[in-house]
Amino acid sequence: MKEHLMYGLKKNVLSKMIKYLPGKILLKKEYEHQKYIGINERVIEYEFVFKQLKKYYPKTVLDIGTGTTALPHLIRNCGFLVTAIDNIRDYWSDGMKNRHYHVIDDDITKTQVKSKFDLILCISVLEHIKDSTGAVKNMLSLLNSGGHLVLTCPYTENEYCKNVYELEGSDAFQKDLDFVCQSYSRANINEWFPIPEFQIIEQEYWELWEGNFWSTGKEVFPPILSNREDRHQLTCLVIKKN
Numbered sequence: 001m002k003e004h005l006m007y008g009l010k011k012n013v014l015s016k017m018i019k020y021l022p023g024k025i026l027l028k029k030e031y032e033h034q035k036y037i038g039i040n041e042r043v044i045e046y047e048f049v050f051k052q053l054k055k056y057y058p059k060t061v062l063d064i065g066t067g068t069t070a071l072p073h074l075i076r077n078c079g080f081l082v083t084a085i086d087n088i089r090d091y092w093s094d095g096m097k098n099r100h101y102h103v104i105d106d107d108i109t110k111t112q113v114k115s116k117f118d119l120i121l122c123i124s125v126l127e128h129i130k131d132s133t134g135a136v137k138n139m140l141s142l143l144n145s146g147g148h149l150v151l152t153c154p155y156t157e158n159e160y161c162k163n164v165y166e167l168e169g170s171d172a173f174q175k176d177l178d179f180v181c182q183s184y185s186r187a188n189i190n191e192w193f194p195i196p197e198f199q200i201i202e203q204e205y206w207e208l209w210e211g212n213f214w215s216t217g218k219e220v221f222p223p224i225l226s227n228r229e230d231r232h233q234l235t236c237l238v239i240k241k242n
Contacts, residue, residue: 023099041234044206044223045123045152046071048236052150053078058118062142064108065125070100085113091128091179109134111142118147126153127182127214136192143241148201154183154214155205155235157228161213170215183213183233199240205232 049071053061059081063072066084076082085106088096096103106112109131120139129135139149154164161183165172172181193200207224211217214233226232 026099038219039221041124041152041206041208041223044234045236048152048204049075049121049123049150052119052148052238053080056119056148058147060115060117060119062113062115062117062120064120064122064139065128066098066101066103068096068098068100071121071123072103073100076101083113083115083117085111108138111138113142116142116144116147118144120147120149122149122151122153124152126151127184128179130180132182132184132188133192140192140198140241145241147241149237149239149241151237151239153235154181154233155185156183156213156233157186157205159183159212160185160188164213164215167211167213167216169211169217170213172215181214184235189237193239197242199242201238201240202236203238204236205230206234206236207232209233 053075061072061075061080061082063075063082063084064086066072066086072082072084082101084098084101084103085108086092086096086098086103087107088103088105090107104113109129120143122135122139126132126135143149161167163180164170164183165175165177165181167173189200192198205226205228207220207226207230209215209217209219210231211233212231216233223234
């Protein structure tokens with residue numbers, strides 16, 4: 001009996017070490033090696049996301065292009081039922097592991113997801129998908145009637161750019177990047193969300209750069225909430241499926 005109890009105790013201690021020790025070591029290493037490289041646009045986008053969650057209180061949420069972020073974990077902590085997907089095999093050349101939440105390997109341009117959702121998030125992801133029209137079409141097909149799509153992306157009202165990283169003056173100009181960064185326009189929105197099937201509920205315009213397109217010119221700090229007529233390079237959108 002004593003040997004049995006000792007074996008059970010050792011097994012319990014070992015299982016806890018296996019479960020928690022690697023994560024604890026990783027977190028401590030990340031904490032000790034923090035480097036300040038600037039504030040990114042997530043502070044704007046996440047505020048926008050949680051504002052919509054508070055406004056609509058959806059039961060089911062789909063997060064598209066989660067990557068390594070903790071966003072679905074934070075949303076689940078609020079009580080919402082969350083599914084997270086990312087094109088892990090094709091987009092992440094070295095593979096990808098998310099230590100915050102389970103992420104399903106799925107390409108939104110040819111999605112295998114069958115469920116429908118009350119709210120879908122696509123946060124700074126669409127610009128990296130070459131077939132953005134196909135991606136948006138599939139997002140909308142997964143949305144319940146009366147549901148909402150929350151989308152953020154590089155944006156300039158009157159002009160589309162197929163890859164802002166190729167623009168002279170971009171902070172990524174001449175860098176060897178293996179992905180594109182599109183900047184969308186009003187023409188793209190009108191194509192993706194035809195009336196009366198879809199309705200723009202809310203749209204924010206943000207100026208983060210001194211140039212006309214995302215990543216061009218000097219950074220504007222802190223970012224400025226702009227409007228449709230003045231300079232901006234980022235938009236945050238809420239689309240309702242009627």
